[in-house]
Amino acid sequence: MRELSGAPARRENHHGRRVLVRALLLDYAERRPRLVDSPEPPEGEVRLRILECGTCGTDRDLATFAFGTAPAGESQLILGHEAVAEVAASSVSHLQAGTLVVPAVRRACPGPCASCAAGRRDLCLTGAYQERGIFGLHGYCAEWAVDRAEDLFAVPATLAEVAVLVEPMSVVEKACDTAVRLHPGQPAHLLVLGAGAVGMLAAWAGLRRGWLVTVVSREPEDAPRARLLRSAGVIYRTTLPAKEADVILEACGAADLAAAALGCLRPLGVLVVLGARNAAVQLPFLDLIVGNRTITGSVNAGPEHFRQAIATLAALEPAWLRPMIERRPLHRALESLAAAPGDAIKVVHALH
Numbered sequence: 001m002r003e004l005s006g007a008p009a010r011r012e013n014h015h016g017r018r019v020l021v022r023a024l025l026l027d028y029a030e031r032r033p034r035l036v037d038s039p040e041p042p043e044g045e046v047r048l049r050i051l052e053c054g055t056c057g058t059d060r061d062l063a064t065f066a067f068g069t070a071p072a073g074e075s076q077l078i079l080g081h082e083a084v085a086e087v088a089a090s091s092v093s094h095l096q097a098g099t100l101v102v103p104a105v106r107r108a109c110p111g112p113c114a115s116c117a118a119g120r121r122d123l124c125l126t127g128a129y130q131e132r133g134i135f136g137l138h139g140y141c142a143e144w145a146v147d148r149a150e151d152l153f154a155v156p157a158t159l160a161e162v163a164v165l166v167e168p169m170s171v172v173e174k175a176c177d178t179a180v181r182l183h184p185g186q187p188a189h190l191l192v193l194g195a196g197a198v199g200m201l202a203a204w205a206g207l208r209r210g211w212l213v214t215v216v217s218r219e220p221e222d223a224p225r226a227r228l229l230r231s232a233g234v235i236y237r238t239t240l241p242a243k244e245a246d247v248i249l250e251a252c253g254a255a256d257l258a259a260a261a262l263g264c265l266r267p268l269g270v271l272v273v274l275g276a277r278n279a280a281v282q283l284p285f286l287d288l289i290v291g292n293r294t295i296t297g298s299v300n301a302g303p304e305h306f307r308q309a310i311a312t313l314a315a316l317e318p319a320w321l322r323p324m325i326e327r328r329p330l331h332r333a334l335e336s337l338a339a340a341p342g343d344a345i346k347v348v349h350a351l352h
């Protein structure tokens with residue numbers, strides 16, 4: 001495997017067929033991320049020309065080797081699970097070459113368990129699932145990839161510019177569905193903790209559901225993302241509001257803020273934890289009991305959530321979505337992994 005350092009490698013054989021693909025990967029032997037020319041993927045049901053790939057907190061955590069695994073028998077993992085691709089070749093009739101697609105992240109556990117067998121790998125019962133670009137399977141931050149058709153969601157070409165938000169939006173849609181399912185009444189007020197990409201998408205998803213939305217985050221009130229949220233009708237605050245939330249979506253990674261926000265939940269309210277890490281926090285069990293309040297976790301997304309995410313993005317104002325995305329050339333990917341994105345809400349790398 002050849003490190004990229006300027007002069008491009010010979011990437012096509014004498015038939016004009018590509019033999020190397022540019023990829024961002026984690027090298028578990030050297031314990032560092034690398035941008036390399038790596039062998040092209042094997043044949044598969046659908047061959048994908050990857051257009052772009054988003055970077056998120058999970059990728060940055062993976063790059064610290066806090067978790068994640070390379071495919072069995074390999075010492076490298078191609079990163080990337082927020083992908084947009086074009087079908088280059090397909091052996092299934094319903095997926096034509098040229099179709100824009102977003103892949104699912106998770107693959108079934110061996111067995112598979114009842115959830116995975118029913119297509120809800122996001123609800124895997126064994127924990128032995130695999131995730132592209134995270135656990136045991138190569139991801140999509142490479143020029144080419146292969147997949148099975150059942151793992152791909154077709155996206156209308158009109159959404160090309162924002163399709164990289166489908167995967168994180170699918171996580172948000174699942175979290176909203178979970179909250180609605182667990183709330184025994186009619187939730188009307190959403191409180192979002194954090195104004196990163198997931199927090200912003202949660203705010204947009206809440207607006208689409210007709211909810212009153214408040215976002216609490218640490219960015220100052222005049223930060224561009226705070227202004228963007230306010231321009232859409234979201235209430236933006238840097239401190240927790242009064243007891244007025246029916247649903248809280250935690251998208252800030254901070255357990256202490258999540259625990260403190262329980263004080264904002266109205267009776268019957270539901271807190272969905274998406275990113276908080278383990279921490280010693282005090283939980284108000286008595287409030288949970290007497291107010292029929294619920295705390296739950298949510299991860300990944302099912303096929304229906306991907307379809308909902310596509311529908312939601314199609315229904316939203318492009319002016320809310322476009323400013324979230326900062327596109328960078330692939331050669332900046334190592335820099336993007338090393339540092340939090342600063343003012344950029346979602347950093348995306350172009351592969352083609």
Ligand code: BGC
Binds near residue numbers: 056105106300301
């Ligand atoms: C992804 C999910 C994935 C989770 C845990 C998130 O960044 O969006 O699809 O299940 O990481 O690996």
